[in-house]
Amino acid sequence: MISLEAIDDIVTEAVIEEYWERGYWVAPKLLDDDEIERLRAAHDRLWAGDDDYEVPSIYGKVLGDPASPALRQQVDAFWRNAEMRRAILSPVMGKIAATLMRVNYVRLWHDQALYKPAQAGAESLSNLGNVGWHQDYGFWHSCDTTNFCSSWVALQDTDLRNGTMKMIVGSHKWGVIDGSNNDKKDMETWADHFARLGGGEWVETPVLLKAGEVSFHHGLTFHGSGPNTTTTPRLCVISHMMPGDTRYRAGHSLHPNVALLGPNYVDGQTFENDFFPQMWPVPEPTVRDR
Numbered sequence: 001m002i003s004l005e006a007i008d009d010i011v012t013e014a015v016i017e018e019y020w021e022r023g024y025w026v027a028p029k030l031l032d033d034d035e036i037e038r039l040r041a042a043h044d045r046l047w048a049g050d051d052d053y054e055v056p057s058i059y060g061k062v063l064g065d066p067a068s069p070a071l072r073q074q075v076d077a078f079w080r081n082a083e084m085r086r087a088i089l090s091p092v093m094g095k096i097a098a099t100l101m102r103v104n105y106v107r108l109w110h111d112q113a114l115y116k117p118a119q120a121g122a123e124s125l126s127n128l129g130n131v132g133w134h135q136d137y138g139f140w141h142s143c144d145t146t147n148f149c150s151s152w153v154a155l156q157d158t159d160l161r162n163g164t165m166k167m168i169v170g171s172h173k174w175g176v177i178d179g180s181n182n183d184k185k186d187m188e189t190w191a192d193h194f195a196r197l198g199g200g201e202w203v204e205t206p207v208l209l210k211a212g213e214v215s216f217h218h219g220l221t222f223h224g225s226g227p228n229t230t231t232t233p234r235l236c237v238i239s240h241m242m243p244g245d246t247r248y249r250a251g252h253s254l255h256p257n258v259a260l261l262g263p264n265y266v267d268g269q270t271f272e273n274d275f276f277p278q279m280w281p282v283p284e285p286t287v288r289d290r
């Protein structure tokens with residue numbers, strides 16, 4: 001991972017303006033080749049159920065089915081795997097997100113490890129590996145801010161052939177769109193639908209990344225991804241990050257994370273405990289980290 005000092009030269013005021021103008025920004029290579037290899041090996045272990053920490057079954061452990069073309073999605077992979085934990089909670093991601101969000105404190109909302117199966121040679125292309133057009137905040141109405149920032153770490157070169165993410169440029173300016181907690185895999189129908197609701201121009205731009213490069217997107221930017229037509233799976237890890245003082249907003253569709261506040265949570269309670277680790281500023285080491 002690059003150094004924390006290097007970030008000051010990379011995330012300039014022009015970069016911050018680009019992020020707020022387009023709704024996303026593509027960083028240069030942040031991870032070195034060894035880290036990429038270790039994270040790829042961590043993916044293998046995750047989907048095989050070989051965990052570094054014991055995880056109770058209520059936390060929704062996902063395993064891989066080699067015969068399925070469906071997207072594999074493990075939310076909160078940082079609970080299962082130490083290598084992923086290091087990358088997902090990296091202060092480098094936290095500092096960049098803080099700078100882009102223009103806040104002082106950053107916590108993890110949740111993470112994802114995604115595995116998009118390869119479909120080269122399939123008789124017909126399945127859309128089960130697609131990620132439908134959505135706004136992340138569409139799923140997160142229980143939070144009192146839309147100022148979320150997500151880092152997407154490419155663990156191989158990633159482009160349209162292996163189903164990279166496509167961003168809808170400037171769509172974060174449309175505000176919260178009804179029904180944007182969408183995972184309908186029929187991309188064209190839903191592009192028309194959301195373009196109409198958004199009322200802006202629907203400009204799809206693929207995020208082209210070399211292994212180790214990272215994209216950062218705003219919580220309201222529409223995005224999605226199509227099939228992986230190559231011979232190898234498309235792997236990534238994602239940190240969905242929030243300002244450190246993000247609070248629970250009662251009366252809206254309830255996100256499962258709200259239960260992590262503990263019983264009897266109250267409107268306005270901050271998402272501030274070990275389920276939502278502090279990423280920036282660098283936290284004091286915990287017993288688990290030592």
Ligand SMILES: O=C(O)CCC(=O)C(=O)O
Nearest residue numbers: 114131152165224225238
């Ligand atoms: O990896 C993808 O195709 C989609 C990921 C995504 O939805 C996200 O990072 O918020």
